[in-house]
Amino acid sequence: MTGQLGYQVFFAINALILAIAVLGLNLQWGHTGVFNAGVAGFLAIGGYSLAILSGPPDAARFGGFELPFVVGLLGAMAVSALAALMVGLATIRLREDYLAIATFGIATTIQLIALNADALTGGNLGIHGIKRPLADLFDGPFTYNFFYLAVVTVLLVAIYVALETIVRSPWGRVLRAIREDEVAAVSLGKNAxxxxxxxxxxxxALMGLSGALYVGFIGYVSAADFQPIVTFQIWTMLIVGGSGNNRGAILGTLVVWALWTTTGRLIVELLPSRLHAQGAAVQTILIGLVLVTVLMLRPRGLIGEQPTVSRHTTA
Amino acid sequence: MNAFWQHFADGILTGAIIALGAIGVSLAMSILRFANFAHAELLTFGAYIALIVVTMFGTVGEPIGQLSFGWTLVVAIVPAGIATALLALAIDRVVYGGLRRRNAARMTLIFASFGVGLVVRNAIHMTFGGDPEYYTRELTIAVRLFETIRVMPDQIVVLAVAVVVVVALHLFLRYSAIGLAMRATAENPDLSRINGVDVDRIVGWTWSIAAALAAMAGVFMGLTVQLRPEMGFNLLLSLFAAAILGGNGSLIGAVFGGLLVGLAENLSVMVISAGYRQAVPFVLLVVVLYVRPSGLFGARS
Structure with a gap:
């Protein structure tokens, strides 16, 4: 019983951490129409930033400052935001499909840095032994995970409320105006x-936070966790749930993550171990088919975008 | 200095393979009007189809001269090209065609191609496993050019065939009725349709040519490197970089873009760690897009 419950908590923690990244993508793509195909790269920046700021010291590499976890999280967001600013200044004016390719290239480059810059990222081995925040106060991983779930839930709710507020603000309306018709928005004097x-x-920054929360939870960081497939999963979560709708983004995360983990468990339980590699391929194929099917049959997603109007409007 | 010329020669050879793949990416961008993230999988698919054919014959054939392969592999390129073209046409019919009819946004097509690429890549992984495969384990002796540069006889043949194919395609696009219609569709699909161009037929031709070239590039890559389910995907950034560097839809541009990317990748190992090689086309791409968004050979818009 505790095994099953423990698994549910573990599932929920991962799903909610991913939901934060999906909300970040929803702000970029769903509300503004900025195509970011490098999500995994920003998750990686967040994860490695946390490891460097809050992780243990090691003579062989830079960092390991053992700063408090909260500082690590804030730092992760700041570094991701800074990286996005640099990437954005170079590419944001590009045609949308060029932007897709450019951001895809960023993620590839970050992946290569993670693998090769041993003095910064620990290279192939990654960075291990990152202390989980407040772990001493709990008697074991089972109770600790409940605590971490609570932390992640509070963060997700706070982010959701904040995003709902700002997408309904004048700033949020400009984003959608740019997405719908950039020329019109510019002609009204908006700097698109x-x-x-x-x-x-x-x-x-939200993606960086998500990556940092993930690394903080599992206690180590390695390049293998930020493969291009992660970008694809997060995109599928947004499209399935409903791009442009924050509740849809969260719902899509839960649905797709449930599908992914369930198929993963079935493969481990039902298939002999020599077929596990093939099973993993089936798992990925399934997620690809889900995306293509939703795009073709239900392009608005499970709960599509709702009209958002200013609260000052009486309609 | 010798090292430079060696990397230079390797760069030209890599570049020729990238160019064959990039032509398809470029045609898709200009005529089908979207960045096809699944194009790289067509290379992989073609390479593996040729592997099936070679395995069916049980051999790549008696090696021709100093080459590692014989006529069987040469012949295998034909079914590989046809099968890859059929796959591309089938995917277009099932996925992209439906989206086009619905007037879906360009980005929807890009998403869909992301998903299609994932499905094809993993289907290949499932069928053949993740271990590298080879057409032949025949050893060949490198020949020396200008005393200092060592190249494999296979590489010289690959380069020569690539040149012939590019010239033939150039003549086809320039002088045949279909080539003219393809260029017209790239320019303005609506106007072409009004003037009696069967746009669906042009879409079919575009996919077939792009896929056949991709299959050929895949076979060449399998021959000079190895076959792996990710062989195409790892080349995706190079293909995009080459196509965009050359300028949207320009055949000559895609070829020069391919050579430029191939050279940059190979020469870069002289200055930076080989681990970063895969990022080189991307950096090149960002620099060029920043300075000249229409590419080196594209028309300024």
Whole structure:
């Protein structure tokens, strides 16, 4: 019984951490129409930043400052935001499909840095032994996970409320105006490039937070956790749930993550171990088919975008 | 200095393979009007189809001269090209065609291609496993050019065939009725349709040519490197970089883009760790897009 419950908690922690990244992507793509194909790269920046700021020291690499976890999280968001700003300044004016390719390239480059810059990232081995926050106060991983779930839940709710508020603000309306018709928005005097850049930076900060929370939870970071497939999963979560709708983003995360973990468990339980590699391929194929099917049959997702109007409007 | 010329020669050879793949990416961008993230999987698919054919014959054939392969592999390129074209056409019919009819946004097509690429790549992984495969384990002796540069006889043949194919395609696009219609569709699909161009037929031709070239690039890569389910995907950034560097839809541009990317990747190992090689096309791409968004050979918009 505790095994099953323990698994549910573990599932929920991972799902809610991912939901934060999906909300970030929703701000970029769903609300503003900025295509970011490098989500895994920003997650990685967040994760490694936490490891460097709050992780244990090691003579062989930079960092390991053992700063408090909260400082690590804030630092992770700041570094991700800064990286997004640099990327954005170079690419945000590009045509949307060029932007897709450019951000995809960023993620590849970050992946290569994670693998090769041993003095910063620990290279192939990654960075281990990152202390979980307040772990001493709990008698074991089972109770600790409940605590971590509570932390992640509070953060997710706070982010959701904040995003709902700002997408309904005048700033949020400009984002959607740019997404719908950039020329019109510009002709009304809005600096489209600036707004797109702001959405990219803010969304990427959330991705960095998500990556840092993940690394904080599992206690180590390695490049294998930030493969291009992660970008794809997060995109699928947003599209399935309903791009442009924050509740849809969270719902999509839960649905797709449930599908992913369930198929993963079935493969381990039902298939002999020599077929596990094939099973993992089936798991990935399934997620690809889900995305393509939703795009073709239900392009708005499970709960599509709702009209958002200012609370000052009486309609 | 010798090291430079060696990397230079390797760069030209890599570049020729990238160019064959990039032509398809470029055609898709200009005529089908979206960045096809699944194009790289067509290379992989073609390479593995040729592997099936070679395995069916049980051999790559008696090696021709100093080459590692014989006529069987040469012949295998034909079914590989046809099968890859059929796969591309089938995917277009099932996925992209439906989206186009619905007037879906360009980004929807890009998402879909992301998903399609994932499905094809993992289907190949499931069928053949993740271990590297080879057409032949025949050893060949490198020949020396200008005393200092060592190249494999296979590489010289690959380069020569790539040149012939590019010239033939250039003539086809320039002088055939279909080539003219393809260029017209790239320019303005609506106007082409009004003037009697069967756009669906042009879409079919575009996929077939792009896929056949991709299959050929895949076979060449399998021959000079190895076959792996990720062989195409790892080349995706190089293909995009080459196509965009050359300028949207320009055949000559894609070829020069391919050579440039191939050279940059190979020469970069002289200055930076080989571990970062895969990022080189991307850096090149960002620099060029920043300075000249229409690419080196594209028309300024």
């Amino acid at each position: 490039t600036r707004f797109r850049l702001e959405a990219l930076v803010l969304g990427s």
